[in-house]
Structures are given as C-alpha cells and as structure tokens.
Amino acid sequence: MSDKLHTIALFGGTFDPVHFGHLRMALELRQAFGFDEMRLVPSHQPRHRQAPGVSSEHRRQMLALAIQDCEELQLDERELKRAGPTYTVDTLEELRAELGDEVSLSFCMGLDSLLTLPGWHRWEQLLQLAHLVVVARPGWQLPAGDSGGAEAEVAELMTRCAGEAADLRRESRGRLVVREQTLLPISATHIRQLIARGESPRYLLPAAVLQYIEDNNLYRATADGGQ
DSSP states (O other), X not given: OOSSOEEEEEEEEOOTTOOHHHHHHHHHHHHHHTOSEEEEEEOSSBTTSOOOSSOHHHHHHHXXXXXXXXXXXEEOOGGGGXXXXXXXXXXXXXXXXXXXXXXXXXXXXXXXXXXXXXGSTTGGGHHHHOEEEEEEOTTOOOOOGGGOXXXXXXXXXXXXXXXXXXXXXXXXXXXXXXXXXXXOOOOHHHHHHHHHTTOOOTTSSOHHHHHHHHHTTTTSSOOOSOO
C-alpha cells in the first residue's frame, strides 16, 4: 500500500434545500484534511428520515447551482439514480468496486448521526469499505459506554477504530477520525418554514438556489420534513 493515497471524501444528505451550513462544512472538511476530492452526494429516498419535501431532480438542480463556481466541491448523483431506499453501505460498495483498494475513501457525518449508526443497514461493514470522518461540536464527549445498547457499541467502535488525519492518506479504509468544528446554525427545516410562511430565507443559502426555489414555487405548501 502506498504511503500517500488519493483521497476522496463523501458528504451526503437530502439537501432539501442545500444551504450555507452544508456548503461551509464540506469546504472546511476538504481544507482541513486536504482531501483530493470532496463529493456531495444527495440521497434519493433516505432510509432514516422523512421523505424530502421536493423531488430528487429539484434537489439535484439546487445543489448543482450552489457549487457551480466552486472547484473544490463536486456533485455525485449516483444515489439519485438508484431505485428504492438509499443505503450508505451500497454507495460505499459501489465506489469501492469502481476505485479499487489504492484509493482512500472517507464518509463524513455528524456526531448525532454516528450515535444512530447501529440502526443503519449493514452498519458493521461501513469501516470495511471506508473511513468515517465525524464532525463534532467543540467540547464533545465520548458516548457513555457503560449504559449499554447503541451508545456502548458506538463507544467501542470509536475506541477500537480511532485514527488521525494522517491515517486518511496512508490507509484506504477502517479509521474513525473526529474533527471538532463550529457549525453554522442554519437548518433546512427552518428555511422551508420561512418560505411556507411567505418570509425570506435570503442569506441562509446561495442566491442562485433561492432564485431556483422562487422560479419553481418550491416549499410553499409544506413547512415540515427533515433537515
């Protein structure tokens, strides 16, 4: 194994709609870890959350508009082309088959998502396919492993697979790296609620995305759903 691999990171979500919180986090992660690629991967039918408020095609178009002038972020549409529920493990298996073993693959998630990991489809196989890069707010604490259940499984995983930034370039998979990062307090749910009330979400998301929402009359009929 080469001691300096090509590194690809995946940043998934419903992006319903994409906003500056998503974009800033993805950009900061790419810069912090020096990833060669940071791919934004919109999900089609997310298994663990409510169905998106608008179609996959609308969400793809908004994301493409949001990053059209940013060479550091790329759009990966593979999950939108897959029928049925979206499972992260399937995406990672597909990518690993395409890329082989000489590429480092990292899947980025928040600490809140990590704590639900034992409920994910075939979650034990994720680290056999990729690294996990976990974004945590400053001052985060390791889950209490003595409480049993999912928290104990996550605590054990974080201890057993703990890695550091350099591991992401030396190894192709298998490490769990935590990065403390201050998150922009922007919520897609809040943006949808503003639009449904006839209020402006300007400065919470790119102007091109807001224009697309207005041109296509999106989010006018509903104010709920996942972030």
